[in-house]
Amino acid sequence: MFYTKKKMAYFSFKIFLVSILLTLTPILCTNSEGNALHSLRSKFSDPKHVLQSWDPTLVNPCTWFHVTCDSNSHVIRLDLGNSNISGALGPELGDLKHLQYLELYGNQIEGKIPKELGNLKNLISMDLYGNNFQGEIPKSFSKLKSLRFL
Numbered sequence: 001m002f003y004t005k006k007k008m009a010y011f012s013f014k015i016f017l018v019s020i021l022l023t024l025t026p027i028l029c030t031n032s033e034g035n036a037l038h039s040l041r042s043k044f045s046d047p048k049h050v051l052q053s054w055d056p057t058l059v060n061p062c063t064w065f066h067v068t069c070d071s072n073s074h075v076i077r078l079d080l081g082n083s084n085i086s087g088a089l090g091p092e093l094g095d096l097k098h099l100q101y102l103e104l105y106g107n108q109i110e111g112k113i114p115k116e117l118g119n120l121k122n123l124i125s126m127d128l129y130g131n132n133f134q135g136e137i138p139k140s141f142s143k144l145k146s147l148r149f150l
Contacts, residue, residue: 033075034061036095044087044109050080074098081127082106094119100146106130115140125149 038056046052053065062069068077075096086108093102094116100123110132117126118140125148141147 031060032095033098034058036092037061037064037067037075037078039092040090043090044085046083046085048084050083050085068101070098076122077101077103079103080107085109088112089114089117091116093117096120098122100124102126102128104128104131108132110134113138117141118143120144121146123147 034056038054041051041054050066060073061067061075062073066079067075070076076098077100081103084107088111089109091114093114099120102123105127112135113133115138118138123144124146
C-alpha cells in the first residue's frame with residue numbers, strides 16, 4: 001500500500017511539473033521576430049492606426065496586418081508603403097533574418113538607415129524611397145547578395 005501511495009505522489013508531482021511548464025511556455029518561448037516588429041512599432045507614430053493589429057501577446061506576428069509569413073511562420077514580408085507612419089528605424093529590423101521584402105516607401109521615416117539591415121541575407125527587395133533618411137547608405141548593404149531591387 002505504501003508503494004502505491006508513493007507511486008501516486010510521484011505521478012501527481014510529474015503532472016504538477018508539466019502543468020507549470022505548459023503555463024510558462026508562452027513566457028519562455030517568445031518570438032524574436034514579433035519582438036523586433038513590436039520594438040519597431042514603438043518607434044513609430046501611426047496616425048492611420050495601420051499597426052493596430054501588432055499585438056505582442058500573440059505567439060507570432062503572422063496574423064498581423066501588413067506582415068506576411070512563410071509556411072514556417074517566419075516573417076518574409078513587411079508592407080508598410082504609403083502608411084503615413086513617421087519615426088525612425090531601429091537595429092531590431094536586422095533580427096528579421098528571413099525577411100525577403102521590406103516595403104517602407106512613401107512615409108515620413110527619418111534618421112539614419114540602420115546598418116543592421118545588412119544582416120538580412122534573404123532580402124530581395126527593399127523600398128525606402130519617399131522618406132526623410134539622412135546620412136549614407138550603410139556599407140553593410142554590400143552583404144545583401146540576394147538584393148535585386150533597391
